[in-house]
Amino acid sequence: xxxxxxxxxxxxxxxxxxxxxxxxxxxxxxxxxxxxxxxxxxxxxxxxxxxxxxxxxxxxxxxxxxxxxxxxxxxxxxxxxxxxxxxxxxxxxxxxxxxxxxxxxxxxxxxxxxxxxxxxxxxxxxxxxxxxxxxxxxxxxxxxxxxxxx
Amino acid sequence: xxxxxxxxxxxxxxxxxxxxxxxxxxxxxxxxxxxxxxxxxxxxxxxxxxxxxxxxxxxxxxxxxxxxxxxxxxxxxxxxxxxxxxxxxxxxxxxxxxxxxxxxxxxxxxxxxxxxxxxxxxxxxxxxxxxxxxxxxxxxxxxxxxxxxxxxxxxxxxxxxxxxxxxxxxxxxxxxxxxxxxxxxxxxxxxxxxxxxxxxxxxxxxxxxxxxxxxxxxxxxxxxxxxxxxxxxxxxxxxxxxxxxxxxxxxxxxxxxxxxxxxxxxxxxxxxxxxxxxxxxxxxxxxxxxxxxxxxxxxxxxxxxxxxxxxxxxxxxxxxxxxxxxxxxxxxxxxxxxxxxxxxxxxxxxxxxxxxxxxxxxxxxxxxxxxxxxxxxxxxxxxxxxxxxxxxxxxxxxxxxxxxxxxxxxxxxxxxxxxxxxxxxxxxxxxxxxxxxxxxxxxxxxxxxxxxxxxxxxxxxxxxxxxxxxxxxxxxxxxxxxxxxxxxxxxxxxxxxxxxxxxxxxxxxxxxxxxxxxxxxxxxxxxxxxxxxxxxxxxxxxxxxxxxxxxxxxxxxxxxxxxxxxxxxxxxxxxxxxxxxxxxxxxxxxxxxxxxxxxxxxxxxxxxxxxxxxxxxxxxxxxxxxxxxxxxxxxxxxxxxxxxxxxxxxxxxxxxxxxxxxxxxxxxxxxxxxxxxxxxxxxxxxxxxxxxxxxxxxxxxxxxxxxxxxxxxxxxxxxxxxxxxxxxxxxxxxxxxxxxx
Numbered sequence: 077x078x079x080x081x082x083x084x085x086x087x088x089x090x091x092x093x094x095x096x097x098x099x100x101x102x103x104x105x106x107x108x109x110x111x112x113x114x115x116x117x118x119x120x121x122x123x124x125x126x127x128x129x130x131x132x133x134x135x136x137x138x139x140x141x142x143x144x145x146x147x148x149x150x151x152x153x154x155x156x157x158x159x160x161x162x163x164x165x166x167x168x169x170x171x172x173x174x175x176x177x178x179x180x181x182x183x184x185x186x187x188x189x190x191x192x193x194x195x196x197x198x199x200x201x202x203x204x205x206x207x208x209x210x211x212x213x214x215x216x217x218x219x220x221x222x223x224x225x226x
Numbered sequence: 227x228x229x230x231x232x233x234x235x236x237x238x239x240x241x242x243x244x245x246x247x248x249x250x251x252x253x254x255x256x257x258x259x260x261x262x263x264x265x266x267x268x269x270x271x272x273x274x275x276x277x278x279x280x281x282x283x284x285x286x287x288x289x290x291x292x293x294x295x296x297x298x299x300x301x302x303x304x305x306x307x308x309x310x311x312x313x314x315x316x317x318x319x320x321x322x323x324x325x326x327x328x329x330x331x332x333x334x335x336x337x338x339x340x341x342x343x344x345x346x347x348x349x350x351x352x353x354x355x356x357x358x359x360x361x362x363x364x365x366x367x368x369x370x371x372x373x374x375x376x377x378x379x380x381x382x383x384x385x386x387x388x389x390x391x392x393x394x395x396x397x398x399x400x401x402x403x404x405x406x407x408x409x410x411x412x413x414x415x416x417x418x419x420x421x422x423x424x425x426x427x428x429x430x431x432x433x434x435x436x437x438x439x440x441x442x443x444x445x446x447x448x449x450x451x452x453x454x455x456x457x458x459x460x461x462x463x464x465x466x467x468x469x470x471x472x473x474x475x476x477x478x479x480x481x482x483x484x485x486x487x488x489x490x491x492x493x494x495x496x497x498x499x500x501x502x503x504x505x506x507x508x509x510x511x512x513x514x515x516x517x518x519x520x521x522x523x524x525x526x527x528x529x530x531x532x533x534x535x536x537x538x539x540x541x542x543x544x545x546x547x548x549x550x551x552x553x554x555x556x557x558x559x560x561x562x563x564x565x566x567x568x569x570x571x572x573x574x575x576x577x578x579x580x581x582x583x584x585x586x587x588x589x590x591x592x593x594x595x596x597x598x599x600x601x602x603x604x605x606x607x608x609x610x611x612x613x614x615x616x617x618x619x620x621x622x623x624x625x626x627x628x629x630x631x632x633x634x635x636x637x638x639x640x641x642x643x644x645x646x647x648x649x650x651x652x653x654x655x656x657x658x659x660x661x662x663x664x665x666x667x668x669x670x671x672x673x674x675x676x677x678x679x680x681x682x683x684x685x686x687x688x689x690x691x692x693x694x695x696x697x698x699x700x701x702x703x704x705x706x707x708x709x710x711x712x713x714x715x716x717x718x719x720x721x722x723x724x725x726x727x728x729x730x731x732x733x734x735x736x737x738x739x740x741x742x743x744x745x746x747x748x749x750x751x752x753x754x755x756x757x758x759x760x761x762x763x764x765x766x767x768x769x770x771x772x773x774x775x776x777x778x779x780x781x782x783x784x785x786x787x788x789x790x791x792x793x794x795x796x797x798x799x800x801x802x803x804x805x806x807x808x809x810x811x812x813x814x815x816x817x818x819x820x821x822x823x824x825x826x827x828x829x830x831x832x833x834x835x836x837x838x839x840x841x842x843x844x845x846x847x848x849x850x851x852x853x854x855x856x857x858x859x860x861x862x863x864x865x866x867x868x869x870x871x872x873x874x875x876x877x878x879x880x881x882x883x884x885x886x887x888x889x890x891x892x893x894x895x896x897x898x899x900x901x902x903x904x905x906x907x908x909x910x911x912x913x914x915x916x917x918x919x920x921x922x923x924x925x926x927x928x929x930x931x932x933x934x935x936x937x938x939x940x941x942x943x944x945x946x947x948x949x950x951x952x953x954x955x956x957x958x959x960x961x962x963x964x965x966x967x
Contacts, residue, residue: 092489095509103464103508108456109449111636113585114670118900121585149449156448164447168439168866171874172301173446174453174585174636203909206900208585208637209301210877212908214870 083151093139120205315363454606474526563699567690586636731763822943879936
């Protein structure tokens with residue numbers, strides 16, 4: 077049993093400590109907004125925040141986040157109205173949408189650290205997350221919009 | 227109350243009034259035959275009485291307008307575009323529209339571009355459903371007007387509509403569509419007929435051509451969209467499948483003792499070409515899979531698949547001009563025209579296997595009843611028809627014994643189109659064995675290793691040039707296997723030897739090439755294959771348009787003038803080229819970059835593209851700095867989403883052109899994940915400028931139109947920068963350095 081805080085609530089997860097955090101979130105807690113893309117920290121579809129830092133949930137073991145605070149896309153904003161989410165909708169960024177939770181969580185961590193990043197800083201931070209539909213142009217636009225409107 | 231329904235969507239749309247009767251209690255129109263069950267379910271969701279003038283739409287007393295979505299969602303945006311087309315002619319208030327996924331292989335809703343099979347592929351949904359959905363909307367609107375006219379005792383011809391309201395301009399009376407649906411007159415009204423003459427002129431469009439936001443995007447921005455992989459049903463178990471390392475091998479012996487020792491691992495199930503580890507939790511199934519030991523047969527023919535040698539063999543077949551291929555398109559006598567020319571130019575272009583890299587790996591959830599007499603499945607695929615068929619064929623059930631739940635896909639790009647879907651089959655067999663619902667999810671490694679690829683191809687281009695440098699004969703030979711023969715053998719038996727998946731693009735119909743011949747040298751299949759974004763055009767347009775630049779050079783012409791001479795009869799094509807040249811500043815001075823042009827398209831849609839590239843000569847890395855593209859796809863239903871699809875198609879094209887390569891050694895795929903099958907990242911993505919032509923023509927296709935022009939534009943830019951040619955895609959650094967040497 078591992079105890080941690082997920083989206084502000086204390087939870088106990090009955091899974092071996094070597095279980096990927098992503099599986100614990102998705103299958104044990106039903107928080108399916110974070111996605112499995114590669115299991116190898118290569119695509120970022122699973123990105124969540126662990127104690128505020130953008131983290132690949134697919135290569136993070138449950139045992140390593142005991143007592144940590146984990147935030148998923150479901151907990152980013154109580155109403156789903158985070159400035160990034162509004163900007164994502166405004167710019168019509170998603171296509172298939174599968175990678176977008178991870179993109180938004182990565183961008184949210186960036187803005188937390190740097191509320192007005194330059195285009196170069198946006199591109200650098202977001203280069204850890206892949207999108208096969210090729211929505212990159214709109215991801216940049218959406219982050220720039222959120223930066224302006226936040 | 228049920229009535230006879232027509233057997234095809236086309237017939238249903240034409241609406242034979244005798245086949246429709248008014249409903250009774252609840253004033254609900256329903257249709258019978260095989261549509262009844264599904265419609266009954268749709269009614270359950272709505273739970274309000276209302277009107278259903280045809281199979282596509284029902285209008286509730288609650289004012290909600292429910293429109294059937296016959297395709298599936300792989301990110302292309304047609305969950306918005308298709309209902310929008312119907313809503314336009316219905317004059318619906320878009321805010322009241324609800325979209326209902328079709329969860330059945332009901333061919334009345336089939337894709338007219340695919341012989342009424344429920345099949346979401348080939349960028350065909352808007353093109354195929356455009357007229358049927360407009361007619362359905364017009365007919366529903368006319369029926370509502372008729373009921374209102376009866377209620378008011380007013381002449382139908384006098385009545386007008388505003389969004390979701392019928393108005394009598396003479397009396398000022400108004401009735402909402404929902405109010406009309408609940409009128410007693412609705413039960414008795416004769417369903418109106420609609421023909422193309424009843425449709426709105428384009429100038430009256432209110433929704434079509436507007437930037438109506440996509441309905442799926444809010445949920446996709448909040449992590450709330452339920453994909454196939456997200457499905458969880460009560461009592462569900464998890465299966466991780468160890469698949470045969472080489473196609474065609476089967477398990478000889480299985481040692482599952484270590485796997486079964488893992489807590490929550492229940493058992494293993496032997497599959498035709500794999501072994502499933504069944505766990506109560508996903509992690510147990512996954513850990514069990516890693517602990518499983520399987521010995522496989524070693525006799526499969528596929529052990530001889532070696533992609534390097536196989537491509538050499540394909541090239542030899544392409545270059546052997548004495549062996550005729552299957553004709554894909556022929557005009558005049560190309561060989562005679564080339565023979566009569568003052569000289570002939572011949573080049574061979576190569577391209578490797580490419581992997582879809584769709585983000586959601588293959589998977590399915592299946593629940594087979596204990597008696598084996600029924601099953602329910604949750605599946606993310608591009609086809610209700612072939613998913614259902616996989617179930618009925620695997621379990622020996624009739625279609626009515628199967629409940630299908632189509633889930634959205636985390637990308638697909640052609641991957642989930644096959645006649646028999648092994649991931650679904652595995653879930654069915656596992657569920658049948660354990661007597662509970664089972665979820666199968668492939669790992670990324672499974673998805674790469676057991677992928678089905680865009681075929682490797684060798685293409686030999688031959689053309690004649692006159693003394694004056696004009697084209698005299700064009701021959702395009704594509705040596706590649708048949709994709710259709712592998713991924714849909716039933717279809718192949720109907721179309722052989724015409725393989726649109728392998729050959730598309732080689733028809734090169736947007737130019738006037740004079741005497742031309744495109745032919746398919748059908749080579750042996752040496753990998754699992756599937757359609758891939760752009761299908762054949764993803765490589766045939768590379769060969770054709772890189773060759774076009776080489777021909778221009780040989781003719782002493784320039785790439786623009788040489789092409790324009792072949793576009794004299796295609797003013798829309800000429801406009802695309804002229805416009806993209808203007809956008810890119812073609813001809814301007816550049817220092818460390820160069821520009822390359824290509825003109826191609828997909829199906830009936832055309833695109834021109836210009837790439838601006840730079841090159842690191844020491845590493846051999848090409849960077850695409852900017853990409854300009856112009857597209858003609860006829861009438862545009864959703865402008866902003868069309869831009870998004872074109873942008874994405876460019877990114878896909880750059881990724882494919884520069885990086886993507888699957889290699890096979892002794893029947894095993896060498897790559898395994900995104901660290902050795904790299905796709906384009908955001909920091910490698912060019913600035914992209916898109917312009918869509920405004921033309922008065924029916925809609926064609928958008929989703930794949932921009933991918934084919936990208937690779938040749940890059941290859942042509944590379945020549946402009948270095949004087950060297952790139953003839954083997956992808957243009958990886960080693961190949962670039964070789965070209966520079």
